[in-house]
Amino acid sequence: MRVVVLGAGLMGKEVVRDLVKQDEVKKVYLADRAIRQAEDFAEELMSEKLDILLLDANNEVQLSDVIALGHIVVNALFYTFNERVAKCAVERGVHVVDLGGHIGGATEKVLALNEQAAAKGVTLIPDLGVAPGMINILAGYGASKLDEANEIKLYVGGVPVKPKPPLDYNVVFSLEGLFDHYTDPSRVMRNGNITELPSLSEVEALEFDGYGAMEAFHTSGGTSTMLESFPYVETLEYKTIRYPGHAEKAKLLADLGLLNRESSIYVDGKPLRVRDVMMAHLTPQLRLGDKSDAVLLRALVSGKKDGAAKTVTFNLITEKDQTTNETAMARATANTISVVAQMIGNGVITKRGAYPPEQIVPGELYIEEMKKRGVVIEES
Incomplete structure (x- = not known):
């Protein structure tokens, strides 16, 4: 090909x-x-x-x-x-x-x-990144292993391996994109109805081996096409993973209007977008540089199998490749889109038309191919 x-x-x-x-x-x-x-x-x-x-x-x-x-x-x-x-x-x-x-x-x-x-x-x-992308594929695969799925909960975070205050965060993709995820509403399924919740809300605790206690909270964009692909579930939500305390600090910045894409201020009579000032100020401080990052992921798909309650769980912890200097986020993202492109090219995916990942990518083979590339997704 x-x-x-x-x-x-x-x-x-x-x-x-x-x-x-x-x-x-x-x-x-x-x-x-x-x-x-x-x-x-x-x-x-x-x-x-x-x-x-x-x-x-x-x-x-x-x-x-x-x-x-x-x-x-x-x-x-x-x-x-x-x-x-x-x-x-x-x-x-x-x-x-x-x-x-x-x-x-x-x-x-x-x-x-x-x-x-x-x-x-x-x-x-x-939508073939990590979130959306990898989580869509895993949600579709998890649902296919059940007779009936009624709850899908998804958690993903790109975080530094060694966090530094005050935000305990380094930029692993666009800072402007991050601000959008923190300020736009999060679309979720609650009680079988699509609704919007404020981003940075409903903070919950979870743990990952080697990282200990982390927190997760709603952000925009993560549920992507899945609300339409799984209209029959009672609950579907996506939360971003960070070190404890991050959401509170990010919410303060958002509440003060410092992440707003519309607000402008005037300095010496010239307009400056507030968000541009924040990006210019924070980018040098938050740049990953030669530091190590990690991608943490957890996907839980719950429902019934053979009449009994069952939850299919996927976990991922992947870190920067020290030999190639490839960041964890790049490893997870680039390998996802490359693997799926090859599935089309070599005839594994034969459906024609436009489809979101959860409807067309074979999950089991995807997990196998990612493992070959050192991105190991564990299923239980």
Whole structure:
């Protein structure tokens, strides 16, 4: 198979690193306008399978021509490009997987292409990160092991291995995205009804081996498409994992309006967005740098099997790879989207159309493939 990877940022590069190791993958194209960054990575990787392409994703003709080089596209661009990439791919008869984006309905717009994709013999799967992504796959797999599922509780957190006050947190993806997750409402299923709860609310305690006591609280975006995929459950919710005390501190910042995307202040007569000031101030302090991070995950799917109550539980603790310097978040995210792309390319996934991960990705095989890559998901 030939795979086009759009975006030479951290996730795009780590996807390429996995793809070139696979025998079934014969050619990989890494496309970005940051051509020097991509070429430096190619020099480091030294794989004959990899070609670097200059791409301005705003140029639809150029984007379409690059997409047409592959059997499947891994879209690691910013989420605002997701719909455009999907439409170009459907036109050219190429499969697409992306990292998701529920702001502005990006994922919903990709899923709306279901009929066009099916008619073209194309598979589109958005939301293939960790949350959403990995947790969607595990929720779907857990539900498939029960005769009847009635409760799905999902917990994920990217955290530093050695936390430092005051926030005990380091940035493992976009700080602006983090602020969105902390300020937008969280969609959940309660008593069989979809409802919204404030983010940073309903803090609960949980424990992980080696990390001890942690806390989890509602944040936006994590339930993604699952509320529509599992309309029959009584309870479905997603919470973010952090070190104890983080939610209270983050809520103070939110309550003061310091994370608001709309508020502006004037300094010397010039407008400044309050959130931009916060990002500029906090980014240097919260940058992960050479420190180690971890991804903690727990998914509980409860219901009935053969007339008896049963809960299927998935647990993950994965840390930064010290040999490759690949962060835990990159390992979990990039390997997820790479594995699913290969499932389409090698014929494991044969359904055509646009589907969320929980409806189409085979969970057992996914867990096996992630284990081969050092991301071990334990089931009980």
